[in-house]
Amino acid sequence: MIDTASRIALVMMAIALLLNLWRLLRGPATADRIFALDTMYVNTLALLVLLGVWRGSPLYFEAGLVIAMLGFVGTVALCKFLLRGRIVE
């Protein structure tokens, strides 16, 4: 039962990531692209947690935690660059 639910959820997450990629490539403003990239980080975190449940391995959490931290730092750095023109002041 978990196997079937995981397969369905994997397809849904793949569609979600493709929609985010479409907004990342198309988005009219730069902020749209940054926000689509941030959403892709969050969706990839969900996909890794789902893979961990599906494969029965607890090793995916560390990768998920690293992706969450890198996504936050990357989004903050890109927004600071848009606002100020430099990242470290």
Next chain:
Amino acid sequence: MVEIIVSFFLLAGAGFALIGSIGLARMPDFFTRLHGPTKATTLGVGGMLIASATHFSTGPGTSLHEVLVTMFLFMTAPVSAHLVSKAAMHLDGSFTEERRGGGDSTREDAD
């Protein structure tokens, strides 16, 4: 019984993440697009982490990695959304024309 709970939370989490991404792809301007991922996708990841915590807590011992990821994500998602919206306020092209000024035609002259 545990399998039913895990499957339900997996499907609910994936559904909320998909709804948030559809909102990101379909909404008309940037400040409405901000709503989908900040709320629905964060809730989707939360549901998936609940499913994972339930799944890995059935054996000996409990699994508490997920609480760490949940707390970190729920603290950082509003901050990053706030920063992106603050950056978008300073750039052109993030409003569509009918939403600029909320229909009040005198506001554009005011600022």
